[in-house]
């Protein structure tokens with residue numbers, strides 16, 4: 001997994017509550033069987049004026065000049081400033097993939113939807129919850145200041161504003177550790193193989209009805 | 225000592241390891257797999273040279289991309305016109321074969337929407353932990369299972385380790401007591417709950433639904449309620465096991481039989497919250513006050529009773545909420561103050577994992593029987609949740625009732641719930657839909673979705689606008 005230690009970057013103000021996963025990446029792009037390349041279709045329905053298709057040449061599509069991401073002053077952003085219930089809706093990990101692929105590293109919001117929040121950590125994206133008033137203050141500052149950038153440091157859990165003042169934020173210690181080290185969840189869990197096997201054996205004995213009912217299938221590679 | 229909630233009980237029973245920082249490893253009994261959120265997970269396994277931990281815990285079927293016309297379906301994979309969709313469905317077939325995972329392929333009569341198929345086949349059992357790379361996995365909580373949606377990284381994690389790494393959520397109890405008015409259904413109940421607590425109201429919680437109304441609902445109705453727990457922000461919704469649950473499960477293909485059934489039934493009867501269990505939050509609704517519900521905006525919390533009207537943003541004190549309402553009305557092309565009954569419709573969609581089971585289809589058929597879809601409704605689709613639901617409906621003659629009334633009778637799949645296949649809502653069109661999300665563009669680019677119950681959707685198809693089914 002991609003590490004996150006610290007990031008300094010321009011801030012994009014996305015002034016909406018309930019930014020849902022369809023807003024972040026519309027469903028026609030979920031047909032890809034790959035994990036990358038979603039950045040060009042981030043916020044597709046708002047970013048472009050026409051309807052996007054997975055194999056379209058995005059450089060030729062009409063861009064919506066009113067959408068905040070398309071404004072020149074927000075070119076090169078890596079910090080996303082949102083409002084409440086950010087990332088609600090589907091469990092699609094394509095949403096954090098698209099944000100990360102576009103270049104975002106941090107999302108600040110007053111609240112996040114659970115699954116989305118969780119998915120971010122798996123992809124080296126840092127979601128941070130701040131008080132509603134703090135978020136509102138940041139919106140005011142970003143909108144008033146061209147080139148507004150924040151430094152978000154995970155080690156110290158501090159956000160440094162352009163004027164040098166700082167805001168502290170909370171992060172779950174285990175998730176922090178994983179992000180700082182770029183640890184892979186599966187490797188970590190497989191360190192507990194013995195505990196899992198032991199649990200499984202006990203569970204199979206006490207609740208045998210949960211085991212073995214689905215027909216087994218012989219694994220085999222299909223010839224191309 | 226205080227008692228335990230149902231959620232506490234299932235959680236504790238599956239706890240493999242508790243870390244000091246609060247993170248836990250919990251064991252997963254059932255993993256449901258579909259074509260959209262799994263390819264990257266299988267690819268990850270392959271790259272790391274890993275195998276599924278326990279192949280028989282997995283159960284797969286394609287649902288999001290499958291075409292729903294009989295003509296296309298009869299051609300198998302070749303019938304999927306969109307090449308990208310076809311690759312995704314073919315990838316699921318290949319991955320399941322390569323990793324030895326059981327799959328109901330597109331041409332299997334049992335295929336359907338995973339959240340309809342799982343319970344129908346008995347792949348969903350009480351007390352299980354169930355995950356799926358799909359947020360509406362919460363549906364399975366209706367059977368007293370702890371069922372949660374997960375992302376693709378977690379799909380890979382569960383395939384490789386049979387565990388999920390997570391922190392325990394808080395407990396919320398939603399009680400709906402009293403009795404429902406005639407014509408008010410499970411869908412109206414859950415929309416009313418979301419209207420009350422909001423789409424973020426359940427964030428960080430597992431919701432247990434309880435009370436007279438929930439107890440009196442059929443399992444299918446309970447599934448409708450749990451299905452939308454995620455729209456209230458909760459990853460999981462749960463309902464205690466009772467005799468209705470056991471009756472539903474008994475005899476399902478993957479359910480235990482004989483002595484094993486007897487033992488399981490004894491264990492499952494314990495799956496309810498203790499009398500003195502502690503809930504972090506309790507929300508109460510009185511059933512008698514719930515009317516048929518219709519969403520007017522772009523979030524499921526933007527909902528009103530059928531007798532109501534579209535709210536005026538000016539009356540909203542909170543600036544953020546006011547601008548949300550304004551944005552929603554602009555997208556929906558609706559004016560504040562419009563009566564809900566005056567919203568005209570271009571399309572009707574009866575289907576999705578929320579409302580595509582046999583009882584839903586019966587309700588809808590009852591209303592359209594002997595009538596005709598209104599002229600202004602260009603497209604009215606009925607999409608059964610599974611091949612077996614379809615078969616049952618045809619045996620009961622429901623398909624003929626729909627067809628005679630001018631609705632299209634389709635093959636099972638997600639269809640216009642999210643429009644990943646060819647079933648798309650046109651730009652600017654208003655659709656009465658029995659699905660679960662009214663987000664911008666959800667049912668098609670620029671489409672305008674109104675969430676309702678199957679009976680309300682059926683009545684709207686006939687009238688061409690929303691009507692109060694209590695008056696029919």
Ligand code: SF4
Pocket residue numbers: 287288337338339358360576577578637638641642659660
């Ligand atoms: S029917 Fe709709 S909500 Fe349900 S799984 Fe399919 S796309 Fe998702």
